[in-house]
Amino acid sequence: MESVLEIKNLNKSFGSNHVLRNFSLTLYKGENIVVLGRSGSGKSVMIKCAVGLMKYDSGSIKVLGQEIKDLNAVELDALRVKMGFVFQSSALYDSMTVGENLEFPLRRNRPDLRKSEMDDIIKETLDNVGLYYAINLLPSELSGGMKKRVGLARALVLKPEIVFYDEPTTGLDPFTSSEISKLMLEMQNKYNTSSITISHDMYCARITGNRLVALIDGTNYAEGTFEELQNSEDEKIKTFFTHGLGKRK
Numbered sequence: 001m002e003s004v005l006e007i008k009n010l011n012k013s014f015g016s017n018h019v020l021r022n023f024s025l026t027l028y029k030g031e032n033i034v035v036l037g038r039s040g041s042g043k044s045v046m047i048k049c050a051v052g053l054m055k056y057d058s059g060s061i062k063v064l065g066q067e068i069k070d071l072n073a074v075e076l077d078a079l080r081v082k083m084g085f086v087f088q089s090s091a092l093y094d095s096m097t098v099g100e101n102l103e104f105p106l107r108r109n110r111p112d113l114r115k116s117e118m119d120d121i122i123k124e125t126l127d128n129v130g131l132y133y134a135i136n137l138l139p140s141e142l143s144g145g146m147k148k149r150v151g152l153a154r155a156l157v158l159k160p161e162i163v164f165y166d167e168p169t170t171g172l173d174p175f176t177s178s179e180i181s182k183l184m185l186e187m188q189n190k191y192n193t194s195s196i197t198i199s200h201d202m203y204c205a206r207i208t209g210n211r212l213v214a215l216i217d218g219t220n221y222a223e224g225t226f227e228e229l230q231n232s233e234d235e236k237i238k239t240f241f242t243h244g245l246g247k248r249k
């Protein structure tokens, strides 16, 4: 199987806070890995390192065959276009409409496109997440679920090969969160992406995750399918499942 992202023995500290300790993970083409871990365990730090937003202390991160610490700023920018990032907080530009939020990355990274071509891509992408009708709204006029959808659309607008989702369903009601999880699956198939998803939401983990990785004590403590981890006898793994959310239909 072809791997699109390989993280090996990643270490990252902030002063005496040794957050990642030899964390390793391989993402294969077409799959979605869900990373589980308690708050503060280093999940966001790990994906920020993977997309080149944060420097790490040691280890190796290869994205689409390229070692990211060997890249200069121009090369890293070119590689970043192939990676979509859905931020934990949606991180939309508040002063821009929904349409402009999608236009921004297109203008920046696809100067080859004409305005009408950009408009077509924006329309198609918003249609795909069911939000074309909101194209002229500002982020302050959107609900939490709509913001997540726009964040997803903005990550997909450049047709990335790898998408990183940082808590795509956090803060949403169970119904909306299951809609977003289903949308992620749909988009994975439609855009043919590989992805890493960070989530506390066991329903999202169960329906979107081809594999799960538990980030505990800074490392890839355990890995398996949802069912394999759900049946684990390990006390640290069991705590992820004790609220019964994984069983929700």
Ligand SMILES: Nc1ncnc2c1ncn2[C@@H]1O[C@H](COP(=O)(O)OP(=O)(O)OP(=O)(O)O)[C@@H](O)[C@H]1O
Pocket (backbone or CB within 6 Å): 014, 017, 019, 037, 038, 039, 040, 041, 042, 043, 044, 045, 046, 088
């Ligand atoms: N820029 C930073 N400077 C200093 N410490 C940081 C920085 N970013 C993260 N940390 C620390 O790294 C640790 C891991 O943070 P991280 O944001 O990765 O947690 P997380 O697993 O994503 O948690 P959550 O589920 O709450 O989002 C925390 O102890 C945090 O305080």
Ligand SMILES: [Mg+2]
Pocket (backbone or CB within 6 Å): 043, 044, 045, 088, 166
């Ligand atoms: Mg986080």
